[in-house]
Amino acid sequence: MKYTVRKIALVVLMLVLSMSLSAKSKKTFTKKVKKYAKGGIEKTVPAQQYPKAIVTLSPSAAEILYAIGAQDQIVAVSEFTDYPPEAAEKPVVGGFDGKTLSIETIISFEPDFVYLTEGMHNFLIESLDSYGIKWYLSNPTSITAIETEILDIGEITGHQDEAALVVAQMAEKLSTAYAPAPEKTEEDEVETLDSTIKIYYEVWNSPFMSAGASSFINDIILHAGGKNIFDDLTDAYPMVSEESIIARAPDVILLPKSTGITADDVKARAGWSSIPAVENNRIFIVDDNLYSRPAPRVADVILELAELLNQ
Secondary structure, eight states: HHHHHHHHHHHHHHHHGGGOOSSSSSHHHHHHOOOOOGGGOOOOOOOSSSSSSEOOOOOHHHHHHHHOOOOOGGGEETTOSSSSSGGSSHHHHHEESSSGGHHHHHHHTTTTTEEEEETTTTTGGHHOOOOOOOTEOOOOOSSHHHHHHHHHHHHHTTTTHHHHHHHHHHHHHHHHHHOOOOOOOHHHHHHHHHEEEEEESEEEEEEEOOOOOTSSSHHHHHHHTTTTTTTTTOOOOOOHHHHHHHHHOSSSEEEEGGGGOHHHHHHTSGGGGGGHHHHHHHHHHEOOHHHTTTTTTHHHHHHHHHHHHHH
């Protein structure tokens, strides 16, 4: 039970921390590694400078490294790293939460590269710099940003081709998930809005918290062909009133599995019986571990959501 509560808190914390994130990742490799330059010129890291001892401080970081074939360069991972299953067998450096990490523990693994997350691990940067340890600050707030990060990490670790293949496979899956309709005329605008499936994603229920326009989850909903009912709110994961949820009348309600809230619990809420999602029994439990993890499997999440919306 204690482990479950900690994991729920971790998922919520990961989401809330992204409120202050921008879409640009930072890295200390910028002097030696640059993104693909204009004109198709590619600048890469010399082979002898590829990191050989990587410490990952988030489950998504380890997942990306495994996906591009850089798993043998990992010397330690964070708590809750569980995919692929063999990643869980790596030594654990500490929790994802910065409060459970120490620079001393990280240094004990003698890393030459540390994979950080914006908003969580910034406090480690000065110490890493003082030790001469290179780092990458992950900050993927959209699907495009995840793809860019995968390419960045592929270039940094010497797995450019594998990273490009992973991104290509993601793009192929996403192309089948949702094909945007042709632009509508002004006369069709009202019909278009009415026909779009409106989605309420319940991040938390006490108080009610959902996904705003700048959230990673909002981007997932868009790619799956839905419309987030709170996409007019600028905060990534804003607190919302119960009255506003009811008034916005979502067609589909998505509930995080980790909260333990069931469809019956939602149906029993006062005033919710008039919501289309409740009336039509379109309340779905989703794996928030996947919905909140910016890694290659997000393409599978979008495919899954697109299928739910088409039911």
